[in-house]
Amino acid sequence: MFTGIVEELGKVVSIEPAGTTGESLLLTLRGPLVSSDAGHGDSISVNGVCLTVVGRGEDTFTADVMKESLDRSSLGGLSVGSEVNLERAARVDGRLGGHIVQGHVDGTSRLLSRNPGDNWDVLRFSLPAELSPYVVEKGSITVDGTSLTVSAVSAPGADEEFFEVSLIPETLRATTLGGLPAGATVNIEVDVVAKYVERIASVAASRPRA
Known part of the structure; x- marks a missing residue:
């Protein structure tokens, strides 16, 4: 982990x-x-x-x-x-500075664009349709092993599904995302908690009611 x-x-x-x-x-x-x-x-x-x-x-x-x-x-x-x-791997006696990351990649994504700002860059990535339900604004996502907060996500049913993250100077400096060119492919892992919630809900819904 x-x-x-x-x-x-x-x-x-x-x-x-x-x-x-x-x-x-x-x-x-x-x-x-x-x-x-x-x-x-x-x-x-x-x-x-x-x-x-x-x-x-x-x-x-x-x-x-x-x-x-x-x-x-x-x-x-x-x-x-x-x-x-x-x-x-994380130590169990350490602080959880990001979020729970398994290192089990759910899929790949492509950098669609980057918009530089005064103190941050906004990066927009493609969002595979099968992973879209697990990505929410202000939720957590892992991009090439980097824990990030989703700053924006496309509306359901949009022609091109995407999510955005806003990167502070430290993230731009300390990770590969700082020099990532448009069109590059990255690994993404969605929040495992969302996947567990979906599974629990689907199992509960499939059980016959008394």
């Missing part, structure tokens, strides 16, 4: 095929902070995807990326030198 508070910007050091089918990858990333105490089997969020550490170097760590993760996220589009957002 994570909080969506990015600890450092890392870089992809190498990408190698893993296994005999070539459908998975072995990803090595440089991140001095997150790798400083990383142990075999630890979880680290890479652009919002929970990956398991299988090796560690002086200031690097290596993780397997299975086909499921490649199919559901943007990790397959990384190249050597790509910057990524990194966060170690």
Whole structure:
């Protein structure tokens, strides 16, 4: 489990095929902070995807990326030198600075536009129709592993569904979102609480009334 508070910007050091089918990858990333105490089997969020550490170097760590993760996220589009957002798993005795983030990507989105302001940038992202019910104004969403507050969302049934987030200078500086170009693909994870509420409501509605 994570909080969506990015600890450092890392870089992809190498990408190698893993296994005999070539459908998975072995990803090595440089991140001095997150790798400083990383142990075999630890979880680290890479652009919002929970990956398991299988090796560690002086200031690097290596993780397997299975086909499921490649199919559901943007990790397959990384190249050597790509910057990524990194966060170690949350400590149970720490403060929850963001929100509950599982590192289980629900889908990908595309940056439609960015509108720079005096002290913040407003970024508009596409919103997949299947995830639209879980995104609400002032609610939480994770974009490439970064916990953000939704500042605006398109009206139900809009021709182009979208959500917006307003990024303060610290977020622009400390994450990959600061230099994200229009058209770029990002990983998004909706608030897990919304998904549980939907499930509970649907099960309750399906039960016969006494």
